Amino acid sequence: MSNFSNQIRASSSLIKRLKQRMTNPAALMQATRHFTTLEGHRPTIVHKRSLDILHDPWFNKGTAFSMTERDRLDLRGLLPPNVMTSEQQIQRFKADLKRLEVQARDGPSDPYALAKWRILNRLHDRNETMYYQVLIAHIEEYAPIVYTPTVGLVCQNYSGLFRRPRGMYFSAEDRGEMMSMVYNWPAEQVDMIVVTDGSRILGLGDLGVQGIGIAIGKLDLYVAAAGINPQRVLPVMIDVGTNNEKLLKDPMYLGLQEHRLDGDEYIAVIDEFMEAVFTRWPHVIVQFEDFQSKWAFKLLQRYRNTYRMFNDDVQGTAGVAIAGLLGAVRAQGRPMIDFPKQKIVVAGAGSAGIGVLNAARKTMARMLGNNESAFESAGRQFWVVDAKVRNDALSIIGMIIELAALYTQGLITEERENIDPEALPFARKVKEASRQGLREGASLAEVVREVKPDVLLGLSAVGGLFSKEVLEALKGSTSTRPAIFAMSNPTKNAECTPEEAFSIVGDNILFASGSPFQDVDLGNGHIGHCNQGNNMYLFPGIGLGTLLSGSRIISDGMLQAAAECLAEYMAEEEVLNGIIYPSTSRIRDITKEVAAAVVKEAIKEDLAEGYREMDARELQKLSQEEIVEYVKNNMWSPDYPTLVFRRD
Numbered sequence: 001m002s003n004f005s006n007q008i009r010a011s012s013s014l015i016k017r018l019k020q021r022m023t024n025p026a027a028l029m030q031a032t033r034h035f036t037t038l039e040g041h042r043p044t045i046v047h048k049r050s051l052d053i054l055h056d057p058w059f060n061k062g063t064a065f066s067m068t069e070r071d072r073l074d075l076r077g078l079l080p081p082n083v084m085t086s087e088q089q090i091q092r093f094k095a096d097l098k099r100l101e102v103q104a105r106d107g108p109s110d111p112y113a114l115a116k117w118r119i120l121n122r123l124h125d126r127n128e129t130m131y132y133q134v135l136i137a138h139i140e141e142y143a144p145i146v147y148t149p150t151v152g153l154v155c156q157n158y159s160g161l162f163r164r165p166r167g168m169y170f171s172a173e174d175r176g177e178m179m180s181m182v183y184n185w186p187a188e189q190v191d192m193i194v195v196t197d198g199s200r201i202l203g204l205g206d207l208g209v210q211g212i213g214i215a216i217g218k219l220d221l222y223v224a225a226a227g228i229n230p231q232r233v234l235p236v237m238i239d240v241g242t243n244n245e246k247l248l249k250d251p252m253y254l255g256l257q258e259h260r261l262d263g264d265e266y267i268a269v270i271d272e273f274m275e276a277v278f279t280r281w282p283h284v285i286v287q288f289e290d291f292q293s294k295w296a297f298k299l300l301q302r303y304r305n306t307y308r309m310f311n312d313d314v315q316g317t318a319g320v321a322i323a324g325l326l327g328a329v330r331a332q333g334r335p336m337i338d339f340p341k342q343k344i345v346v347a348g349a350g351s352a353g354i355g356v357l358n359a360a361r362k363t364m365a366r367m368l369g370n371n372e373s374a375f376e377s378a379g380r381q382f383w384v385v386d387a388k389v390r391n392d393a394l395s396i397i398g399m400i401i402e403l404a405a406l407y408t409q410g411l412i413t414e415e416r417e418n419i420d421p422e423a424l425p426f427a428r429k430v431k432e433a434s435r436q437g438l439r440e441g442a443s444l445a446e447v448v449r450e451v452k453p454d455v456l457l458g459l460s461a462v463g464g465l466f467s468k469e470v471l472e473a474l475k476g477s478t479s480t481r482p483a484i485f486a487m488s489n490p491t492k493n494a495e496c497t498p499e500e501a502f503s504i505v506g507d508n509i510l511f512a513s514g515s516p517f518q519d520v521d522l523g524n525g526h527i528g529h530c531n532q533g534n535n536m537y538l539f540p541g542i543g544l545g546t547l548l549s550g551s552r553i554i555s556d557g558m559l560q561a562a563a564e565c566l567a568e569y570m571a572e573e574e575v576l577n578g579i580i581y582p583s584t585s586r587i588r589d590i591t592k593e594v595a596a597a598v599v600k601e602a603i604k605e606d607l608a609e610g611y612r613e614m615d616a617r618e619l620q621k622l623s624q625e626e627i628v629e630y631v632k633n634n635m636w637s638p639d640y641p642t643l644v645f646r647r648d
């Protein structure tokens with residue numbers, strides 16, 4: 001699109017926004033105040049633009065920059081969309097100070113988590129190199145602060161915590177202008193974008209614009225674990241509104257205070273964003289993060305064959321779960337090839353749950369011969385329990401219908417009405433279910449009692465779902481070592497704690513959770529190991545491997561290679577001791593290995609087009625060891641460079 005037509009779009013949208021303000025009393029007041037200021041004072045001349053202004057305490061006004069100023073000073077997209085008055089800014093600051101005590105108490109297991117986050121964040125703003133030195137050297141201690149679980153708390157309190165903006169904001173009001181807005185980002189090259197629309201942040205629901213925190217946290221791991229250069233990462237928030245009623249009414253909220261766009265309008269915004277970023281940075285990789293499942297699958301299908309993108313919750317989680325499930329087989333003292341015999345109960349058929357189910361089924365089918373009947377019989381190893389408010393129920397709420405009838409819950413069978421298309425392949429046949437003593441909607445405890453599964457895996461976002469009754473039922477498992485994956489985040493959303501799992505089901509279980517927990521002291525010198533089953537073990541390596549291979553897309557084979565690499569990373573002895581995932585202190589090493597596996601697969605599939613001086617032909621010639629070396633040599637480390645001044 002030409003610059004000229006962009007300018008026309010920009011000015012027509014400006015007029016539209018001014019018109020809208022005329023009907024909004026608060027905005028009108030603000031506009032009036034702005035003009036009064038202009039009349040009363042001469043404008044200040046600035047010789048800076050863009051981030052340089054935001055980073056200069058003398059000129060910075062933060063969220064109080066008006067829309068016209070944002071346009072004039074190339075600030076558009078560098079601030080959350082809601083323009084605030086300076087009175088509102090002060091209110092927000094005071095509310096944040098007051099909330100500090102409460103937040104400290106709300107914190108995950110560490111009451112000082114949020115205070116630590118603030119200190120680290122200030123360091124990040126001051127000295128990026130030192131920030132990453134600290135993070136890498138103490139990743140075990142600080143990953144739970146900059147990432148899950150504290151990042152959830154940060155997102156929930158983002159309006160108060162917001163200081164210096166980080167990343168870009170594209171809002172529904174920026175339609176038609178994104179192509180020019182991307183040029184407001186100061187970096188000439190961007191390798192990794194993590195984008196969210198804030199619609200499902202961890203298990204905390206719709207947090208609207210505040211979800212930017214999750215994109216920032218994921219990119220911190222890209223730098224710390226994968227060695228992506230921090231000057232080449234870009235966190236993005238696409239603000240299409242929010243359906244969170246509390247945020248819609250909150251005067252301190254920084255995002256658009258309107259309901260979420262839906263349907264074609266929503267897709268048009270995401271399409272425009274994708275076109276804009278890939279136009280400016282054709283080699284960028286875009287990770288979709290924490291989109292509600294309604295859009296997660298559709299957008300993945302829409303873009304995955306044309307853009308270098310993946311969905312972390314669907315695909316990253318699937319790989320991490322596969323590695324853990326294979327680890328669970330090994331921990332039983334059996335070969336991985338026995339995986340297709342495992343009986344697996346999954347609670348939660350959302351974007352992550354369905355991603356895991358599809359990948360696990362395919363892995364089993366491959367082991368069984370990779371034909372149609374293998375795929376069919378693999379499907380019979382899964383029992384899926386979900387609980388959903390029916391879409392149609394929302395529209396008939398007014399018709400005095402029993403509340404209970406609005407929900408579909410429990411075991412999914414083919415009898416279920418309005419079943420999600422993604423869950424349909426996993427619906428149990430009614431006759432088969434009844435032979436097992438089960439029926440449509442059977443409770444999780446009933447399913448566990450009748451199936452006696454090897455694995456109970458939760459991606460439901462419901463804290464405590466693996467209740468005493470459910471865990472008691474798991475004692476009847478036919479496995480020598482039942483495995484419990486309580487994968488929902490953050491901490492309070494975990495389906496159960498490791499203490500509950502070990503104390504109720506027994507010392508011999510295998511336990512993994514999405515958020516970190518302490519190991520459990522089982523007495524007599526024995527430790528119940530708590531694994532962290534989190535997609536952080538894969539997404540950094542998937543991104544880095546894709547970047548260094550120069551593959552134009554991220555294929556199923558590349559994702560599979562990443563998962564297998566993680567599964568094989570753990571030594572036999574560790575696995576037999578119940579350790580199926582590496583500790584976070586090894587995340588840089590595992591990421592290097594995963595990236596190398598991804599590069600290797602991209603070469604094998606003839607997708608690798610090369611990166612910088614390493615062209616496709618050179619890549620083809622590399623041995624396994626050379627690929628690992630190539631990856632290692634391209635990982636950024638936080639060392640101070642020597643600086644030299646030169647006039648422009």
Ligand SMILES: NC(=O)c1ccc[n+]([C@@H]2O[C@H](COP(=O)([O-])OP(=O)(O)OC[C@H]3O[C@@H](n4cnc5c(N)ncnc54)[C@H](O)[C@@H]3O)[C@@H](O)[C@H]2O)c1
Pocket residue numbers: 200201202203204292293312313317320347348349350351352353385386387388389459460461462465487488489490493513514515533534535536
């Ligand atoms: N450990 C990880 O690496 C990882 C990765 C991705 C997601 N997650 C976590 O998994 C959770 C789910 O994420 P998602 O993207 O799939 O969300 P989602 O909203 O798409 O899916 C959640 C599903 O759980 C179902 N559910 C709700 N209540 C239930 C109940 N009582 N019993 C059974 N099912 C129930 C919902 O109907 C929905 O289908 C979140 O907490 C997220 O943080 C963890």
Ligand SMILES: O=C(O)C[C@H](O)C(=O)O
Pocket residue numbers: 147148201202203290312313488489514534535536
């Ligand atoms: O963010 C995480 O910790 C994992 C995962 O992406 C999630 O959405 O929970």
Ligand SMILES: [Mg+2]
Pocket residue numbers: 202289290312313
């Ligand atoms: Mg996520």
